[in-house]
Amino acid sequence: MPPYDDWNRIDEEEEEELQDTSFFEGKRDVILFCIDCSESMLELRDDPNYEDTQTCHVYTALEAAMQIQKKKVIVGPNDFVGILLFNTTRKAETTRNGNGNQGSEIKRYTYLFQPIGPLNAPTIQEIIQLLDAFRENSDELKSTFPPLTGKRVAMGDVFTSCNWVLRDGAPKTATKRVFLITDEDDPHLGPGSKQLITSARTTLIDLTQSGVTVEPFFISTEDKPFEISKFYSSVLLPTNLTDEDEIDPSDPSVLPESISISRIEDLLSQMRFREVPKRAHFSIPFQLAEGFTIGVKGYGLVTEQKKGTYKYFVDLGDRMEVASVRTVYIDEARQLEVDSSTIVYGMALGAGPAADEEEEESAKDSNARVVKAGKRPFFTAEDIRSFRTMGLEPGIKLLGFKRRNELAFEDNIKHSQFIYPDEMTYAGSKRTFSALIKSLIKKKRIGLALVLTRRNASPTFCVLLPQEEKADEGGWSDPAGFHLIHLPFADDIRAASVVTGVRASDDLKDAARAWIDKLSVKNGAYPPDSYPNPALAYHNAQLEASAFREQYDPTTFEDLTLPKEEIIHKRAGTLMKAWKVALVNDKSADVVITPGTIAGTKRKAELTVDEAEIRSMYEVDNLGKMRVDQLKEFLRSKSQPVSGKKAELIERVAEWLDAH
Template sequence: MAPYDDWNKIDDEDDDELQDLSIFESKRDVILFCIDCSESMLKLYDDPKYEESVQTCHLYYALDAAMQLQKKKIIVGPNDAVGIILFNTTRQPDSSTKTQGSEIKRGTYLYQPIGPLCASTTRELVQLLDASFEDQGELRKEFPPLTGKSVPMGDVFTSCNWVLRDGAPKTATKRVFLITDEDNPHAGAGYRQLTTSARTTLIDLTQAGVTVEPFFINTEEKPFDITKFYSSVLVSDDLEDDNEQDDGSILPESISISRIEDLLSQMRIREVPKRSLFSIPFHLANGFTIGIKGYGLITEQKKGSYKYFVDLGDRMEVATVRTTYVDEDRQAEVDKTKIVYGADLGTSATADDDGNVEESSQNFSARGVKAGHRPFYTAEEIRSFRTLGLEPGIKLLGFKDLSELEFEDNIKHSHFIYPDEMSYSGSKRTFSALLKSMIKKKKIGLALVLTRRNATPMFCALLPQEETHDDSGWNDPAGIHLIPLPFADDMRAAPVDMAFKATDEDINAIACEWIGKLAIKNGSYPPDTYPNPALALHNEQLQASAFREEYDRSTFKDLTEPPVEAIHKRAGQLMKEWKRLLANDPSASIVIATTGSKRKADVSVDEAEIKSKHINGTLAKLRVDQLKEFLKSKGQSTLGKKDELLERVSGWLSTR
């Protein structure tokens, strides 16, 4: 029979849920850079990045980060859109032309309207940055700052809302990258009223489907304290309710950037939007349901898919690809809904033309199939085979001790689930109570999971994760990992071979010391800061081609290459000593004798070859095992000597 997925996998174009990773390519991403242009952002300082006495400002680095992100997105996300809005500036839009940002609040200026990424728009920003690099006062001339006051943040969020409303597609993922170094923009009279107004307008912005990603610049001369204003304004993603936050600090310190040069690296980490893979109900008990969203923690980033273009003479247009099914006999297109599916049972099977349907006593339809004929199923029947008649959702079955979850039970990468308050009111509070109880009692959950209508049900372990912080500011969010559990057929008994082991004295004296010197700082590996080198090189070459720039291969830096010099400097002598101990170990010269196994001779023979030898009269040249294998494949007896086998093969071939 043909492999399982060859015939029972249905392409459901009407299914609006995730079928594959194409959702990441089809759904657009819109980023609006909201950059502060205050006096502190335009203040010049000596840039240590350059050897010569070059002065830059925070606004320059913010615009440079926006430009670098646009260059990258032209390659990896050509369907995305980017815009740049500036606030705390006296520059006004041209009143003679009505553009996308002509009606925004006073003190804000839309420098780059939201639109599809293109090389010409990005080149204008590159030219502005080049001019400001030559003339340090160019940005101040281009965007004069407000003096003596600042724009209320409520007006800033309102302007962002209007720009995204007019320029962003409705189905896109909309985000605002807020960049500022002012931790208290409303210092003075009216602080409480302006803070309330800012939080209200931000809630309106988030209810419109917009996420605000803050990038706060923190320097030694001007420390950034998020508790002065932004901790009470920005919306937290914590599972706790807002009324339970009494410390006034709901934002992690990791959003503050201590070095302005790290702004671009922080943006790269948050460049990819957090899109949910599925949104399904979580059935805790009969009649007790909450909503959850599932996220993929691990996704392989690949090269962009190629597209076909049609030369229309004066222009090139993208060719649309459409799949159709054609009947070879009638040479006509076949309606996809009328196509049936069947397993491949061999060349002798023929299709059943009767199509009789009989009703059985179990209240399900059974199609009568003649002996030796192939059974067929409709797309809906195939789907029912896969889903067992279940609807997408998670059904809690019970709990077990955390110690019963073994490492080898994780055979696939897990999903991370988080409550969805928009689907079921109270989901956040209920999910938080379940999470705390599981952590407190050291329990895991067992659940029956169906993530989408075209998937296969699976049993999963619900592993709770508590929110954690460390010295670097990195934190793991609170939530539950959905770990697919293996079936009995997935478990294999691996042979256990005992190897030679170093002595405890050698391990403690040498190995632990040089391994400790090569350990990663803070004990964590941030994969977002180490891109795939092959993919990064490919994208850089495409980027240079798109902007008509010369690309120097020697400038490419592979961040995954190990620092060999630093490794030898830290632990070179210890590694040499460890190598010497291994060479002098008596077990290093022991050779384990292994017995080889004979390969079974290939006795298969092609049917066409046997027919040819039968016609030429050279059938006797075949071996006995080959004759028996042929007779066995045809359902004939394999008993007797070679003459009897030859006579039996000749008789079978003569009747064909």
């Protein structure tokens, strides 16, 4: 292996920053879409989805960019996005530069459609209008961005333009990426191509050195297949991995992993994979045993995506400004603000009557603990942290191995994390990690470890669930690594609340099995991709409408998580019906359940509330004749709330009967 110095220089900057902002979205993300506007990209072709409409690659690329912007604007409102077009003769109008974002002139035949900047409703609406105009008139894009005919702009110039645009528009600390979209696999035809390749390579290195990653999306079609070996494989650097911290040190330079060649239809889904820059949650040592430690990084592959929280705004007349919230700690009795560095920690002073006649002052001094001067029955913030961490330093400490089946379904408490080896902290991490995975998979074992991921977290026991590498034709593969599954502590485990129940007969079970078989997906699994969060999507759709100052039409919303009832009935309806009949005739249900008597509850007169009886009372509008306990019993049997006055109970019973 070459010495470290040679191969980890470039990404060190990133590495350092990563340490600072190891938690999630601390860093701003900047994406510059760099879209080829050549004739072939603008060539009209039949839309695969809609009949009688035409589309072109530029349209698809812009639409994908718009979709990404729409997502970004909600998920990362602080992220910056810009769009640069090349191979177009359109020139920058000076008015565009009026906002001062783009200081320098960029290269010829490249055009900055949207400068790098924070997202807002008007920029997104601008693209939407353009796309709509194209739908109306398919010449719109061609006339807005006239293509360069007969020749192509040198890729070196494109990279230089990207560099300038990013330099002027992007904040220094951000992760900066260029999404390059083109269908031309050999942009430098004719004489001087060698030189142009060299210049492309140098400018790309410049770009990389200023902390920018280029993520190419090469469009390949049947009549125009894309060959990366023609030009790009010799230009793109191995640093082009989406992986911000992976550089392959091996001498036979490894092919960049992330060069994606996609059909134009897949462009958006390809971009979605790379939409969020990969960031490690933690980078810690993994101690397999005393004196045998490797480095790993941890990622959150499964994290609940929540709705954003509202913010407080102040109307300043000309604009709405967000108010920042600041929490201060005050001594209530004195109404004095307390400096946070002097705060000490202790136990709540007990409730209850505190006043005591001998301490008259105590009324005034309530909520305070009085001790002799110089004594301090409280802990400092540092103490408190050590109680949580038990004095451990962040790291994963292996305790041993267990059989795979020792990991129970119910031993779960929060989402898992994923660890991947980190050669940058310990050389040899990858081979050790790789060998450990292979061994555990072979032996059907899992690891057990004590894990402290961050300095102010608390230690937990985790199962290390090995995952083998598996390629997926969808473009994304299961990476090799361990899932860290946080085990519940004894404190988190609740006892079963019900211990006995009546069981079904085999006949009834078989009847159920019949429709279960019909409704099973062969070789299916839980498909996360088929279930976008409907509540989140509904919220975001309304948020977008609100920002665009449009009226939201709820009927346009489709909830994909709803069960496909029609298919269910079509496939298994009759079997379900048969099961229901069998259930009614099942003998094992003829058991009188005596509700468990809880100490202290009064014994009640035997209550039998028949649904038919209640229904008949309801139909003749005579529910008022029922006793309160009967109504409650009925509601309870239907899992309805039993609180409130009689009138409310009657109303609730009526509602239920209405609904059923």
